[in-house]
Amino acid sequence: MTEEAYGSGPERHRLTRRRFIRTTGAAGAGAVAAGMIPSRAAAAGTGTAGYPVQPIVELSALAPETTVPFTYPDDRAPALLLRMSESALGGVGPDSSIVAFSTLCTHKGCPVSYRPEHRLLICPCHWSTFDPAKAGGLVIGQASQALARIELRIESDMVVATGVDGLIYGRHTNLI
Amino acid sequence: MTRVPIPPADAERRNTVCQFCIVGCGYRVLKWPEGREGGPAPGENALGLDLREPLPPNSDWIAPAMHRIITERDGRRFHVAILPDGRCSVNHGLASVRGAGLAQTLYAPDQETKARLHVPMILGPQRHERTSWWEAVDLGSRVVKAVMDRWGPDTVGMKFFDHGGGGGGFENNWAVGRLFFSGIGTRTASIHNRPAYNSEVHAAGDAGLAPLTNAYLDARLADTVVIVGANPYETQTNYFLDHMAPNLQGATLRSKQAAFGAEPVEPGRMIVIDPRRTMTVAAAEAAGGADRVMHLDLEPGTDIALLNAIARVILDRRWHDVDFLRRHCEWQTFESYQRSTLQVDRPAGEVVAHAARRCGIAPERIREAARWIAAPKPGGFRRRTLLHYEKGLIWGLKNYENIAAIVGLGLLAGNVGKPGTGISRLGGHQEGYVRPPYPGGRPALNVDESVRRGEAKVFWVGGCNPVLTTLRAEAMERALKQRGRIVTDALHATHGAPVGERVAAVVEAMKRGGMFILVQDIYLTATARHAHLVLPAAQWGEMNLTSINGERRLRLYERFMDPPGEAIPDWAIAARFAKRLRELYLDDRNPLMANRFLDFEWRSDEDVFIHARYQFDGGANDPMEGYAGVTYDLLRRLGNEGIQTPVRMVNRVPSGTVRLHEDGRFFTPSGKARFIPAPLPWPGYGAAFEAQRRRYRFWVNNGRTNHIWQTLYHHRHVPFYRDRVPLPYIEMHPEDARSLGVEPGDLVELSNDVGTVRATAYPTTAVKRGHTFMVFGQPRGAAGDLVSDHVDPTTTIPYYKGAWADIRRIGPQPGTRHVSFRPQNVAG
Structure with missing residues (x-):
């Protein structure tokens, strides 16, 4: 077997696209009381780099293999929150099993849907498939990046969106 | 926050075609100076789109992978965006996973593609050292001439690209063919991963x-x-x-x-x-x-x-x-x-x-x-x-x-x-073949054998990487190492001596089994590591080139940036050697040989294209690549639609061919198609493969996959692709995996009587029990290490898909935590 110069030293196995920034947003945390869902506007400016802090769902309402559709960071950006039955890269909550993604396929913008029997997000247009347990990475297909990942955190019993890692399809910047 | 800059309305525009697979999708290139940006209103950007709103599906969206900042030779920096062309009837605005990342393959001194070869290099006592083009071409030409004169042209072996897109193009193929076939006259020629010079069909x-x-x-x-x-x-x-x-x-x-x-x-x-x-x-x-x-x-x-x-x-x-x-x-x-x-x-x-x-x-x-x-x-x-x-x-x-x-x-x-x-x-690479006739016959000489056995005194590799992709790959590398070392010692012993002395020492080393190795490529490949001379080539986008796709659609892939450092197109490398060989033969008062290296005085990419064009007369007997009457100017006007070859001259106007044989004529003397009767209903595996089949448990199929192109020569420098296939993987049936105690992502070792290779296990029902499938040409493990050197004697084409091996689990594979092992064959 032959090994060639490959990648860039110690970074070669790093999950380079995903940095899993731990969001700071301490002010936002204070604003979210258990059982209370503040408006998007009320929480705006307290997430990562200007993203709104947006409560999605109560943690106690999330059984494994549950999905919750929502929009983020604005009403024109459909997204899906999943509580998986396994731990997921970048996941939050029990066993790091909760993740969320923009559902716009990063190939041509069609809506991906979750197929629990395969544990994959699949695009109906050109059949790109993404693994929610691997940061929304492309398993096979024609997208040139992972699905844009919604950054989450848990505040009391609430799963809260605080930012987006990766560009959402159809935008030159996520906040337009 | 991730953000893609907006191309201004006056961004420079070029047409190109993807450098990768046979399909040859059309792409648009937008280029504008760093520090400038367009606006989101439709009139303010080169896309003509309202970017104040999210774009609907199937729009001209510039994904982050489609953008890169490049640096030209004079230090100026530009944004480049490469996006699929909605007006091209090949792809109607669709990008593949590979094409969407074309911008990521561009040379940039602040990105991983900085690994591109910049300058000619000679193997010094410790490592490759910078040399000048003059010295590299002079030494290489003198060695080639000495070998030709002493042992004849067939002792100059070559393995080169012969395709289209990033794998050649009419311009580079023509120049390489003229240097080796009508110039040097060697029959010891072979095509990228293959052992010989032959059609695959x-x-x-x-x-x-x-x-x-x-x-x-x-x-x-x-x-x-x-x-x-x-x-x-x-x-x-x-x-x-x-x-x-x-x-x-x-x-x-x-x-x-x-x-x-x-x-x-x-x-x-x-x-x-x-x-x-x-x-x-x-x-x-x-x-x-x-x-x-x-x-x-x-x-x-x-x-x-x-x-x-x-x-x-x-x-x-x-x-x-x-x-x-x-x-x-x-x-x-x-x-x-x-x-x-x-x-x-x-x-x-x-x-x-x-x-x-x-x-x-x-x-x-x-x-x-x-x-x-x-x-x-x-x-x-x-x-x-x-x-x-x-x-x-x-x-x-x-x-x-x-x-x-x-x-x-x-x-x-x-x-x-x-x-x-x-x-x-269906095709793998694009096509773009135009060369003087190969001097050998059929079946063609087996170059791999010639390299291994010692007949080839020079081995010149261009744009391919046999250490990773040929059959019996380990044996190929061993030959390069051992035979190359003998010449390396001679070069070290004469370090600083006049070139004539060095060439004489190299020839003496060849008498002891040595082999002089030249590699021209865009990266320092596994093969190039063994080279005595490394010659930096320009790539797609750094020169104008032409190729045809799987429906013979000929287009101009426009140059839009400089090559790095002193890199030049492959055609120009061939021309420099040809001119030096001509001078050396003239010095030798051998005009007969000198004249074999005439007519390499090209000044531009188009000069080479037009020179090659005279292989075609625009008549019915032109091969499928024929492009009589076509100029760069015509191709510029036709854009990414191009013209389908063979191009016939009809009333002195170039006219394309949508499909071949529509006139009922075939390329035989009678003009009629021939059936080729098989000697047996099924030929059997033959003794060597039958023995392997009986001895080993698993059939090891191999092939290409979605994310990566060839040996990942570009993609190993782009995290998105590299992270998906960080190691070669081997698909095996889940029950077979269980029986070996193998979990997804485990490291396994495959071995048979030819060689050994390691891979990451990817259990999947895509393969039947007893079958496996390994990624081809991955730099960290070559499936070719298991493939015997048996070839079809009629064509000198190997049975690359024919290897049987045993598999054992090594253990967990670190560094695969981010890799998905979910099924790759689920769509609905």
Whole structure:
């Protein structure tokens, strides 16, 4: 077997696209009381780099293999929150099993849907498939990046969106 | 926050075509200075789009992967965006996973592509050291001349690109051919991963067929598309997505009605002949429904038996095209084909049953496949079937007989030269072949053997990497290392001496088994590490080049940036050596030899293109690549639509060819197509492979996959691709994995009597029990390490897909936590 110069030293196995920034947003945390869902506007400016802090769902309402559709960071950006039955890269909550993604396929913008029997997000247009347990990475297909990942955190019993890692399809910047 | 800059309305615009696969999707290049940006209003940006709102699906969205900042030789920095061209009829704005990342392959001094070769280098005492072009060309030319003079031209061995796109182009292919064939005159030539200089489809040529007969339009019009040994969703992506899938979905019915009038039409069907249940099968089923897709998962090496059994059913049911056979085929070859290939002296039921056992395919499925291919449609109209094949057949058990079988099946039902039909390879690389004739015969010399045995004194490798991709790859590397070392010692011993002394020392080293190695490439590949001279080449985008795609669409891939450092196009490297060789022979008062290196005085990419063009006269005998009368100016005007070759001169105007053989003429002396009778219904594995099959538990298939191109020569420098395939993976059935105690992501070792290689286990039901599939050409493990050096003696093409090995678990593989091992063949 032959090994060639490959990648860039110690970074070669790093999950380079995903940095899993731990969001700071301490002010936002204070604003979210258990059982209370503040408006998007009320929480705006307290997430990562200007993203709104947006409560999605109560943690106690999330059984494994549950999905919750929502929009983020604005009403024109459909997204899906999943509580998986396994731990997921970048996941939050029990066993790091909760993740969320923009559902716009990063190939041509069609809506991906979750197929629990395969544990994959699949695009109906050109059949790109993404693994929610691997940061929304492309398993096979024609997208040139992972699905844009919604950054989450848990505040009391609430799963809260605080930012987006990766560009959402159809935008030159996520906040337009 | 991730953000893609907006190209200003006055951004520079160029057309190009993807550098990677045969499909050759059109792309637009936008370039503008760093520090400038357009606005989001439609009039403020080069896209003409309102970016204040999210774009709807299927828009001209610039994904982050489509953008990069480059640095020109003079230090100026520019934004470059490369996005799929919605006006190109090949891809209609679709990008594949590879094409969407074209911008990531551009040279940038602050990105990983800074690994590009910048300057000529010579192997010094410790490592490669910078040298000048003059010194590199002078030393290399003197060595080549000394070897030619002493041992003859055949001792100068070469292994070079000969394709299109990033793998050559008409310009570079012509220059390389002139240097080695009409210049040096060597027969010791070979093509990228192959051991010899040969067509991969000699049998199609002998039958009178061009390798690429159909237009992509035909995949939209066909009643049935047959795919043998290919996986177009992954490796001819937008041909599948933009042409085949819409046909299966019924989205091309109007085109069919417009083309065929009263002939009944319906959504297309697809037959996939492949041992694996690939993503192509899954996506085809998602597009057309499982009842319109037939997957024949045959046993390895049994394609000949299966294809010929299907043909026998067609003949037996009298679905063959008698009119086509009488008018356009050499009848006596058809009679021989019936007797020896289709075994008409035996009952059809017996022939089919025998083939069924051999292939592992039920007899009724063989009969159903024949029905899908050739049963007449209501009203007695002939079914239109498009037959495609690629490496599964080409690199199968017997290259020549495999291709003869698919060609016979196609001709039998008249499926060529008509809309919705064709008998074509799907293709891997793009094409762009134009060279003076290869000086050798058929079968061609085996260059790998010549390198290993010591006959080749010089080995010159261009744009390919045999250490990773040839068969018996370990033995190839050993030869480069050991034989190269002898010359290296001679060069070290004469370090600083006059060049004449150094060349004399090299020649003495060659007498002791040494070999002088030159590599011209864009990166320091595993092969280049052994080279005495490393020559930096320009790549796609850094020169103008022309190529044709799988439907022979010729386009200009425009230059839009400088090559790094002192890199120059491959044609210019060839020209520098030719000019120096001419000077050396003139100094030697040998005008006869000097004149072999005349006419390399090209000043531009187009000069080379036009020079090569005189190989074609625009008449009926031009090969499929013929481009008589075509200029860069014409191609610029035609943009990414280009013109389909062969280009004929009609009333002195260049005129393209949508599909070949439409006039009923074939490339044989009689003008009629020939059947190529098989000597046996199925040739058997042969002693070497039979022994491997009996000795080892697993069949190790190998091939290309969705994310990565060839040896990842670019993609190893782009995290998105590299992170998906950080190590070569091997698909194995989950039950086989369990029996070995193997979990997804575990490291396993494969070994047989040829070699050993390690890979990451990827359990999947895509493969049957006892079958495996390993990624081809991954830099960290070459499937070729297991492949024996057996070749089809008729064509010198190896049975690359034929290796059997045992597998053992090594243990968990660190660094795979981020890698998904979810199924890669799920679509609906």
